[in-house]
Amino acid sequence: MNKWRDNKAWFLVLPVFVIVAFSAIIPLMTVVNYSVQDIFGPGQRYFVGVEWFRDVLLDERLHDALFKQLAFSFMVLLTEIPLGIAIALMMPKKGWTASACLVILALPLLIPWNVIGTIWIIFTRPDIGLFGAIVNNAGIAFDHTASPVDAWITLMLMEIWHWTPLVALLAYAGLRAIPEAYYQAAKIDGASSWAVFRYIQLPKMRGVLTIALLLRFMDSFLIYAEPFVLTGGGPGNTTTFLSIYLVKIAVGQFDLGPAAAFSLIYFLIILLFCWLFYQALQAVGTGDKA
Amino acid sequence: MRLKKRHLGLIAYLIILFLPIYWMLNMSFRTNADIMRSFSLIPTHPTLINYMKIFTDPSWYSGYINSIIYVTINTVISLTTALPAAYAFSRYQFIGDKHIFFWLLTNRMAPPAVFLLPFFQLYSTFNLIDTHIAVALSHCLFNVPLAVWILEGFMSGVPKEIDETAFIDGYSFPRFFIRVFIPLIRAGIGVTAFFCFMFSWVELLLARTLTTTAAKPIAATMTRTVSATGLDWGLLAAAGILTIVPGALVIWFVRNHLAKGFALGRV
Numbered sequence: 113m114n115k116w117r118d119n120k121a122w123f124l125v126l127p128v129f130v131i132v133a134f135s136a137i138i139p140l141m142t143v144v145n146y147s148v149q150d151i152f153g154p155g156q157r158y159f160v161g162v163e164w165f166r167d168v169l170l171d172e173r174l175h176d177a178l179f180k181q182l183a184f185s186f187m188v189l190l191t192e193i194p195l196g197i198a199i200a201l202m203m204p205k206k207g208w209t210a211s212a213c214l215v216i217l218a219l220p221l222l223i224p225w226n227v228i229g230t231i232w233i234i235f236t237r238p239d240i241g242l243f244g245a246i247v248n249n250a251g252i253a254f255d256h257t258a259s260p261v262d263a264w265i266t267l268m269l270m271e272i273w274h275w276t277p278l279v280a281l282l283a284y285a286g287l288r289a290i291p292e293a294y295y296q297a298a299k300i301d302g303a304s305s306w307a308v309f310r311y312i313q314l315p316k317m318r319g320v321l322t323i324a325l326l327l328r329f330m331d332s333f334l335i336y337a338e339p340f341v342l343t344g345g346g347p348g349n350t351t352t353f354l355s356i357y358l359v360k361i362a363v364g365q366f367d368l369g370p371a372a373a374f375s376l377i378y379f380l381i382i383l384l385f386c387w388l389f390y391q392a393l394q395a396v397g398t399g400d401k402a
Numbered sequence: 403m404r405l406k407k408r409h410l411g412l413i414a415y416l417i418i419l420f421l422p423i424y425w426m427l428n429m430s431f432r433t434n435a436d437i438m439r440s441f442s443l444i445p446t447h448p449t450l451i452n453y454m455k456i457f458t459d460p461s462w463y464s465g466y467i468n469s470i471i472y473v474t475i476n477t478v479i480s481l482t483t484a485l486p487a488a489y490a491f492s493r494y495q496f497i498g499d500k501h502i503f504f505w506l507l508t509n510r511m512a513p514p515a516v517f518l519l520p521f522f523q524l525y526s527t528f529n530l531i532d533t534h535i536a537v538a539l540s541h542c543l544f545n546v547p548l549a550v551w552i553l554e555g556f557m558s559g560v561p562k563e564i565d566e567t568a569f570i571d572g573y574s575f576p577r578f579f580i581r582v583f584i585p586l587i588r589a590g591i592g593v594t595a596f597f598c599f600m601f602s603w604v605e606l607l608l609a610r611t612l613t614t615t616a617a618k619p620i621a622a623t624m625t626r627t628v629s630a631t632g633l634d635w636g637l638l639a640a641a642g643i644l645t646i647v648p649g650a651l652v653i654w655f656v657r658n659h660l661a662k663g664f665a666l667g668r669v
Contacts, residue, residue: 121494124486125502128546131483135543136509139520202412211657215650216416218596219423222649224604224621227642234429234635235422240441242425273422278597282552285593289559319555327548330511337606355513362515375516382511390504 146372164373174374176349177357178381184264184353185332188271192328193321195272196279200287201309203280214284217277229341232270256343260350263343267351270338275331279324286320287313322393326386333382354378423646429639437635452640462641465620468534469603470648472617475538476545477598481591483542484549489579491550492557493565503554506547514607517543522611532614540612541602548601549594556590557583592656599652603645620645 147164149157168174199217204210223231236256238244247254256266290312298308336355339345345352345360352360358378362371429437430452431445456462490496491503521540522531530536564586568578584591609619624641 115493115495117495119496121490121496121499124490124494125496127483128487128506128550129502131479131539131542132506132509132546135517135521135524135540138524139517140512142520142523143516199412199415202408202415211654213412213416214657215653216420218600218649218653219646220419221600222603222646223642224606224624224645226606226621227624227638227645230633230638231422231426231642234437235425240437242421242443245441273419277419281593281596285589286555288589289556316559319558320552323548323551323555326507326551327510334511334513336513336515358513359515372516375513379508379512379516383508386507386511387504 143372143375146368147376148369150369160369164369165377168370168373168377173349173352174354174357177352177354180350180352181333181354184267184271184335185329187268188275188332189325189328191268191272192276192279193325196276196324197283197317197321199276199280200283201313203284205288214281217280219277220274221277225337226341228270228274229338232266232338232342236266258347260347263347263351267339267342270342271332271335274338275328279328282320282324283317286317290316318393318396322390325389325393329385329389330382333385426639426642429635430643432636434634434636452636453644455637456641456644462623465618465623466644466648468613468617469609469619469621472534472537472541472609472619473599473602473648475534476541476602477595479538479542480545480549480598481595484546484553484594485584485591486579488550488553488557489583491554493562503550506550509547510544514605517608518611521608525612531612532616534617536612537609537617537619538602540608541605544605545598545601549598552594552597553587553590556587556593560586588659592659596649596653596656600649603649 148159148161150160150163203213220228235241236244236254238248238254244254254262256263294312294316295308298312303311334355335353336359339351339353340356340359343351345356355378358371358374361367361374428443428445431448431450433447433449433451436445436447491499517540525531525536525540530539560583564582565578568582573582604621606619606621610622613619613622620641624638624645
């Protein structure tokens with residue numbers, strides 16, 4: 113879409129800019145400040161340059177945590193995005209059934225994150241939890257506190273259960289925004305339902321799917337409360353994701369400098385991936401229109 | 403036949419989605435001792451004792467009131483500031499537009515723990531600690547960018563010819579925006595309002611750090627169910643069920659805007 117060129121549009125953006133800059137820039141400066149200093153207490157700080165960054169980047173356990181985090185995020189994205197789109201396509205367009213679907217979809221999203229982990233602890237317990245009881249009665253020994261594979265499966269299931277509705281809700285709203293005329297034109301052309309999906313629905317959902325993909329990536333990459341409550345990073349270190357490791361450094365060892373350097377690197381990794389996703393999706397979009 | 407298979411898939415998914423919530427509902431009607439003693443699909447001795455405790459103890463129900471207040475303030479701020487900004491991003495080219503647009507989203511990308519100490523210092527200087535407005539403002543950090551991004555997506559779906567026709571017809575910008583444009587993107591506003599509400603509602607870290615008693619959120623109150631004797635599962639489950647209710651009401655109110663979507667040719 114060719115846009116009007118007018119710098120006065122800045123006035124429309126100004127309120128947002130002020131409110132976000134107010135809460136973003138000062139914290140960021142504080143973190144950068146910490147990341148280059150060694151802090152022993154008030155008034156006892158020493159400039160150390162890039163030492164913390166070097167320490168953090170060479171930390172083997174960090175590489176391990178990063179690898180696990182990436183694996184987790186990509187598996188989550190590969191499941192949630194297609195599943196969310198499929199559900200949005202299956203949902204009724206109107207009537208009370210549509211309302212009921214929307215409300216049920218929203219339920220998991222509305223539970224505070226620390227409570228989600230707690231509920232899943234009991235839900236997966238083999239003695240008094242529904243999921244644990246079903247799986248164990250089916251003859252599969254399942255225990256997320258002892259087996260790393262089971263811990264991963266539980267975390268993945270919880271994450272997919274929790275967040276697929278977000279993708280589905282966004283995709284559904286995107287679908288509803290397609291004018292009826294497009295479908296009528298496709299009907300006249302005798303387009304198959306696959307063709308309708310590929311050439312009308314998918315391109316029209318590009319905007320909402322971009323935001324869904326970016327949101328899911330950054331939130332799953334920052335996931336903390338749920339695995340912390342459910343597995344505590346265990347068994348062993350098998351589910352110690354980046355965020356859990358970061359908190360171990362920041363709170364457990366109270367090393368503000370390395371923790372700040374870690375946070376900045378963490379932030380840059382997410383920034384890099386989001387930027388790549390964003391560029392890729394923008395390119396796909398313009399390719400479709402040509 | 404095709405249609406039937408479709409519905410079966412959807413129904414199966416919704417049932418699976420509902421199971422953990424059913425389990426929470428189930429536990430909320432049982433005492434802690436009963437939950438720990440035996441597995442049962444349906445509460446054998448249903449009791450309302452957990453709900454009674456929440457509704458009669460001010461330290462419990464005030465948590466809900468506090469959360470609702472700051473979440474509402476946050477949703478209103480996010481929507482009113484994001485609507486004009488999203489319009490600017492979807493319609494105009496201006497200096498730095500692409501950079502600012504992406505920068506907004508980068509504010510969601512830092513580990514939230516990073517913001518705790520700086521925010522506490524920032525809001526202390528303004529004497530805003532333990533007020534609803536402090537939590538609402540701090541949640542703008544992640545909700546405003548989200549609102550701008552979602553709304554921009556929906557606005558870009560509206561053909562620009564609609565704006566042009568309206569301006570030729572003599573609409574002023576504010577009148578066009580409120581009377582013509584906002585009704586066109588109702589679906590987008592519905593989704594955005596729900597997401598702002600949701601992300602602010604479930605956020606715990608910032609809300610807990612910036613409050614002590616007067617504006618303490620419900621999610622923080624719920625961590626109190628962990629006591630020396632272990633976890634009170636029944637009470638936690640009841641509180642969990644009650645945290646779902648306000649958000650479910652919000653989506654119930656915006657559902658028609660979601661499902662109706664976009665009607666071309668309104669102008």
